[in-house]
Amino acid sequence: MSRQRNNKSDKKASKKVRNLIFSIFLLVVSVGVSYIYFTEQKFNNVIYPQVKIEGMDFSGKTKEEAIKILRDNFGDAILQKKVNIKALDRNYSISFSELNAKFSIIETVDEALAYGKTSNIISKFKLIKSPNPKEFNLKFTYNQKPLENLVKSIEKDINKKPQDATISFTGEKFQVSEDVEGSELDSDKLKKEILSSINGKISSDINIQAPIKTLKPKVTAASLKQVNTRIASYSTDFSSSSEARSTNIRVATASINGKVLMPGESFSFNEVVGERTKERGYKEAGVIINQQLDSGLGGGICQVSSTLYNALLSGNIKTTERIHHTFPSSYVGMGLDATVDWGNIDLKFKNTFDYPIYLEGYTKNKVVYFNIYSNSELAKRTYTISTEVYDKIEPTIKYIDDPTMPEGKTEVVKKPSTGYRVKVYRNIFENGRFISKELISNDYYVPINGITKRGTKKSS
Structure with a gap:
């Protein structure tokens, strides 16, 4: 229990x-x-x-x-x-607050x-x-737009085109202006450098040296100062010309005067003289069209191109394009003419020398002059031009009977012109001593067959 x-x-x-x-x-x-x-x-x-x-x-x-x-x-x-940018002798800055950083x-x-x-x-x-x-x-974030605007502002201040030296001739001596170097901001490189430098680090300001290129002038005063001697000259008379033709010669010549060709540069007559228009001062005068003398704007300037061509020949200047007239000219000898036609036929040459070439062209008392200047080294050689007419081709005359004209009366429809074959040579001398002879051109002036109407109508 x-x-x-x-x-x-x-x-x-x-x-x-x-x-x-x-x-x-x-x-x-x-x-x-x-x-x-x-x-x-x-x-x-x-x-x-x-x-x-x-x-x-x-x-x-x-x-x-x-x-x-x-x-x-x-x-x-x-x-x-801040972003601080030094560009040449100028300083630019922009704070991060302006960038909304x-x-x-x-x-x-x-x-x-x-x-x-x-x-x-x-x-x-x-x-x-x-x-x-x-x-x-x-x-870290910021707005790039203010930076882009800053770079554009710097670009506007820094970018300067170089200035070529210029040369002028007073008739007694040459005056040469100094050339000036230009500058150009490498905007893309500057932008990349700025953007790669901007960050959220709390440190000292960002300092950048702007990348700037120096632009060298194409024509320097030192090169132009080498021009000190006349190396060739030629002139032709136009005293028989009409006022319109004389005007055309003066206008075309003035447009060439003062032209400078640096070593390696080429000259085009049509480019320099320009289109022959009323707005540019040209008048209607005689020109050769389709083997006949007709009227057209700028008639007469072939005398200018031919005069210049002969100066070139005397100065040993390399012609790269030249065409002679249909038939011989009255103002220069056979084989010594040079025709031009806007947009079609040109006179061109190139400066193959180591020195600049200066062209002086002017008219006086109805004579057109061209002088070519360069360095005195080129004057050690002189040149004379000679021609050889080695063939003469007589034209034919076609007669057309005209029953509407009185018997015995004639009318020239097309004037005949004799044809020629002619060679042009340059004789070369150095310090007055003959050195050699060279063939310049082999021209063929085509004969122009004539056409004459003769009356067959009998007198009543």
Whole structure:
């Protein structure tokens, strides 16, 4: 009986112990959960431990606190920074505030504040008690447009075309103006250098030397000063010309006067003289059209091209394009003429010398003159031109009977012209001594057959 009572008593005691242990367990768990919960809640509106932004620890900082710290250290400081550019003797600068430069402070703080907040409570607790270092970096942005405008402004100030030296002749001596070097900003290179230098580092200003090219003039004063001697000249008379033809000769000659050819450069009569129009001062005068003398704008300028051509021959200047007339001209010998026609026939030559060539052209007392000047070294050689007419072709005359004209009366419809074959030579002398003779051209003037009407009408 007593044994049964003891067993019941033991069971009751054991149950009490278990209940006590369970209660203690529940209390411990409750305390632990509460601790975890309240610990996590403490960081609900602040940044977790060991979370850094740009190397600065923001553990436990609120959003407002973090934003203020970052603005103090980055936001305001970056606006004081400048980009300084030196271009030749000028200085240019632009501040980061003008570029609307800024850091993603608010966005980055939001990221740091949200870090770990979407995890479960245990994960959050672990991040608080055993944190893994986490770092965020600010994003830096700016507006490129003000920089592009600055580069354009620098370009406008710096870009200068080089100025060629010029030469003029007063009739007694040459006057040479100085050449001036130009400059050109390498805009693309400058832009790349600026953009590669701009960053979010809070440091000293950015200093850049603008890349600038020096532009050399095509014609220098030193080269033009080599022109000191007349090497050739030629003139032809146009005293029998009409006023219109004389005007055309004067206008064309004036457009050539003062032309300079540097070594290697070529000359085109048509390009230099230009189209023969009324607006440019040309008048109607006699020209050769379809083997006949007719009237047209610019009539007479073939005398200008022929006069210039003979000066070229006397100066040993290389002619690259030249065509003679249909029949011989009255103002120069056979084989010595050079016809021109806008858009069709040209007179061209090239400066093959090591020195510049200066062309002087003018008219006086109805004579057209061309003088060619260059360096005195070229004057050591002189040249004379000779011609050889080695064939003469007589034209035929075709007669057409005209019953409307009185018998014995004639009328020339087409004037005949004798044909010739002629060779032109250049005789070369050095210091007055004959050296050699060279063939320049072999021209053929085609004979022009004539046509004459004769009357056959009998008198009543």
